[in-house]
Structure formats: C-alpha cells, structure tokens
Amino acid sequence: MSWVTGVDSGHPYGVHNLPYGAVSEGGGDPRLVVRVGDLGLDLAAACERLLPDLAPLVAGPVLNPLLAAPAPTWRRLRAALVEWLTDESVRPVVEPLLTPLAEARTHLPFAVGDYVDFYASEHHASAVGRIFRPDSPPLPENWKHLPIGYHGRSGTVVVSGTPVARPSGQRRLSGGAIEVGPSRRLDIEAEVGFVLGAGTRLGEPVALADAAEHVFGVCLVNDWSARDLQAWEYVPLGPFLGKSFATSVSPWVVPLDAFDGARTAPPPRDVALASYLDDAAQPPWGLDIALEVELNGTVVSRPPFPAMYWTAAQMLAHMTVNGASIRPGDLFASGTVSGPEPDQAGSLLELSRGGRSPIELAGGVTRSFLEDGDRVVIRGRVPAAPGRPELALGEVAGVVVAALQ
Numbered sequence: 001m002s003w004v005t006g007v008d009s010g011h012p013y014g015v016h017n018l019p020y021g022a023v024s025e026g027g028g029d030p031r032l033v034v035r036v037g038d039l040g041l042d043l044a045a046a047c048e049r050l051l052p053d054l055a056p057l058v059a060g061p062v063l064n065p066l067l068a069a070p071a072p073t074w075r076r077l078r079a080a081l082v083e084w085l086t087d088e089s090v091r092p093v094v095e096p097l098l099t100p101l102a103e104a105r106t107h108l109p110f111a112v113g114d115y116v117d118f119y120a121s122e123h124h125a126s127a128v129g130r131i132f133r134p135d136s137p138p139l140p141e142n143w144k145h146l147p148i149g150y151h152g153r154s155g156t157v158v159v160s161g162t163p164v165a166r167p168s169g170q171r172r173l174s175g176g177a178i179e180v181g182p183s184r185r186l187d188i189e190a191e192v193g194f195v196l197g198a199g200t201r202l203g204e205p206v207a208l209a210d211a212a213e214h215v216f217g218v219c220l221v222n223d224w225s226a227r228d229l230q231a232w233e234y235v236p237l238g239p240f241l242g243k244s245f246a247t248s249v250s251p252w253v254v255p256l257d258a259f260d261g262a263r264t265a266p267p268p269r270d271v272a273l274a275s276y277l278d279d280a281a282q283p284p285w286g287l288d289i290a291l292e293v294e295l296n297g298t299v300v301s302r303p304p305f306p307a308m309y310w311t312a313a314q315m316l317a318h319m320t321v322n323g324a325s326i327r328p329g330d331l332f333a334s335g336t337v338s339g340p341e342p343d344q345a346g347s348l349l350e351l352s353r354g355g356r357s358p359i360e361l362a363g364g365v366t367r368s369f370l371e372d373g374d375r376v377v378i379r380g381r382v383p384a385a386p387g388r389p390e391l392a393l394g395e396v397a398g399v400v401v402a403a404l405q
C-alpha cells in the first residue's frame with residue numbers, strides 16, 4: 001500500500017495503476033508525470049534523484065524517448081515507481097515531487113506517429129453494415145479472417161478537452177444532389193487505444209507472442225465521425241475526411257502491465273485463423289474494460305470491451321504482417337466498442353438506429369446526432385473484482401463547436 005495520503009489499496013489510481021501523462025501549471029511548459037491518486041509525481045525530478053540513467057528518457061515534454069526504449073526498461077521504471085510510492089524510506093525524497101492535478105492542464109503525452117483505427121467489434125460492424133449496406137450481408141466476407149482497419153490522420157489526434165469544430169464536406173442528398181456544408185450527422189465512436197513503443201525495422205512483423213514487448217499502454221479514444229460525409233466518400237477506399245478532422249484521446253496512458261489481472265478470453269472464433277492470428281495457445285488478450293458514454297450529462301451507453309472479437313495483439317500482428325515497421329508513439333484504436341445489447345452501442349448511429357429513433361436525454365431533450373454545444377464524455381475503468389481493485393482509465397471529453405466555415 002502507498003504512503004500517499006488517501007491512496008489506499010482500493011484506490012482506482014493506486015500503485016496498481018500509475019498512468020503516465022503530461023501536465024502544465026500556470027502557463028508553464030508541459031512536464032511528464034505519473035499519476036497516483038489525485039497527484040502527479042514529476043518523473044524527470046524523481047528519476048534524476050533515484051534512477052539517473054533513465055532521467056533522459058523522461059525529460060519531457062513527451063513520452064517518446066521512453067517509448068523508444070525496450071520494454072524491460074518500461075518495466076524497470078514501473079517497478080521503481082511502485083517502490084518509491086510504497087517504501088517509507090524513500091518518502092522524504094519523493095513526497096516533495098508530488099503536486100495536485102486539480103489545477104493542472106493536461107497535454108497529449110506522446111507525439112503521435114502513425115495512427116490506425118480498426119473495426120474489431122462484431123456487434124458494431126454488423127449494425128453499421130445493416131445501416132450502410134442494407135442489401136449486403138451485415139459482415140463482409142473478410143471480417144472474421146482479418147481485423148479490418150484503415151490508416152487515419154495522426155496530426156489531428158487531440159487531447160481530451162480540446163473543442164471539436166463541426167467538419168464540413170460533401171454529402172449526397174436522398175434525391176441524389178451533391179451538397180457541400182457542415183456535417184448534419186456528426187457522431188462519436190467510443191474506442192480503446194493502444195500506444196506503441198520499442199520500434200521495429202522494415203520487414204520485421206510483430207508476432208502475437210511478442211505483442212506485450214511493443215504495446216506500452218492503453219488510453220481511451222473518441223473517433224469523431226461525420227456519417228453523411230463518410231457514407232458518400234468511403235467507396236471504394238474506406239474512411240477519409242469523415243473521420244480525419246479530429247480524434248480525441250484521454251490524457252492518461254495506463255501501462256499494459258496494470259491490466260495483468262484484467263485479461264479476458266476473446267469470444268469463440270468460428271472461422272479457422274491464419275497462423276499469425278491464431279491466438280488459441282496465447283495468454284488471453286481481451287481486457288476487462290467497461291466503458292460509459294455520456295452526452296450532455298446523460299449516460300447513453302455502456303459498451304463492454306471484453307465483447308470485442310479481435311484483440312490488440314491480433315491487431316498489431318496484422319498491422320505488421322506485411323513487414324510494415326512500427327515507431328515509438330504509433331497509436332492504434334480498437335474500433336467502436338459495441339456490445340450485444342441496444343444500450344451497449346459505442347456510436348449514436350447505432351443508438352439512434354441510423355437516425356430513425358432519436359435517443360432521449362435528461363430534460364426531455366432528444367438527439368440522433370450531435371448539435372453544436374453538445375458535450376461528450378467517454379469514461380473507462382476495469383471494475384473491481386475479488387482480489388483486484390478498480391483500475392481507472394479516466395475519461396476523454398470534448399465539446400462540439402460550430403463549423404469554422
């Protein structure tokens with residue numbers, strides 16, 4: 001148990017969590033911290049005093065030098081952090097380096113390299129297939145053979161709290177006319193993101209068994225999506241401007257090792273998998289994360305991450321099977337997390353059945369898609385279970401503002 005006041009062994013930000021972030025105070029420069037309770041430990045100052053050989057990796061303002069190090073270095077730092085925050089004898093050195101996070105501003109804690117978004121929920125993929133392609137089977141033929149994904153726009157990944165301007169673009173009206181203007185079907189996608197480190201060389205795939213050597217940590221993602229732009233532009237090359245205008249991520253990157261007690265078996269596979277994706281003999285890579293989507297103060301959905309068909313390890317193995325290299329700071333997202341129940345969908349497109357059944361919010365207000373001024377908050381946690389305290393992932397929030405043009 002930690003000596004930090006108020007951080008008992010059941011605290012969701014206890015020493016079993018210790019997520020990394022970047023904060024600034026009073027207009028100062030961002031610095032890297034590790035979160036314990038509601039406090040941030042200054043990583044550079046702590047390492048300078050107690051682990052000097054790692055200090056250059058956490059000098060800030062981003063985690064990328066640490067991400068570039070091999071996974072055993074990440075584990076060494078994490079073990080040291082646990083020791084510093086639990087061992088009374090180091091307390092006089094560490095305690096002065098803790099500051100309250102309440103007044104701090106959070107920043108994107110890593111420079112995003114490449115960004116990939118997958119489509120790993122069978123429930124989401126089938127539901128969207130029915131809405132976008134009513135005359136075709138809900139799932140495309142390839143869906144159970146490989147985790148489908150697309151490369152997104154890393155430069156528009158923003159930290160939670162950044163306002164999101166309504167995107168503009170082309171759409172096709174029901175009569176066939178083409179119109180340009182602000183999106184009328186702006187949506188969210190509740191997703192889980194994976195931050196990569198320990199880069200690879202061109203031509204070097206990452207095997208399923210090695211995934212934990214490259215997945216540094218986990219965050220929450222809101223893949224804002226303009227459904228009218230998307231539906232018109234996506235054939236035949238896939239998502240483009242309907243999803244590239246902003247992608248929000250939570251400010252805290254929870255180390256993969258914090259999920260050791262939260263692994264779940266993925267759903268049974270009903271198609272034989274190619275050997276590079278066959279995870280039958282691997283430790284389970286499902287994660288027991290419960291999401292919650294709140295729109296203007298009303299919880300509208302509770303998407304369950306264990307329902308995802310494809311795991312992060314499979315996504316990484318597939319992303320690199322062609323020999324594509326990874327770089328420290330690369331980010332991939334799971335795709336919309338939707339469960340089997342109607343109130344477990346991770347997008348308004350599903351919750352409002354393609355816009356036909358608006359959802360009800362507090363105060364008699366209804367929504368099919370987002371209006372200017374709407375505020376969306378996606379929260380994530382691993383619930384407490386016997387022998388396992390709750391693990392908080394925090395939240396990713398954003399307010400929609402009017403189109404700039």
Ligand SMILES: O=C(O)/C=C/C(=O)CC(=O)CC(=O)O
Pocket residue numbers: 117118119120121124125128129132189223225234239243334335336
């Ligand atoms: O089925 C389609 O045509 C597209 C669906 C999506 O919205 C793609 C996407 O972002 C993947 C996901 O989040 O699951």
Ligand SMILES: [Ca+2]
Pocket residue numbers: 117118189191223335336
């Ligand atoms: Ca998405």
Ligand SMILES: [Mg+2]
Pocket residue numbers: 152222223224225243244245246247
């Ligand atoms: Mg996006």
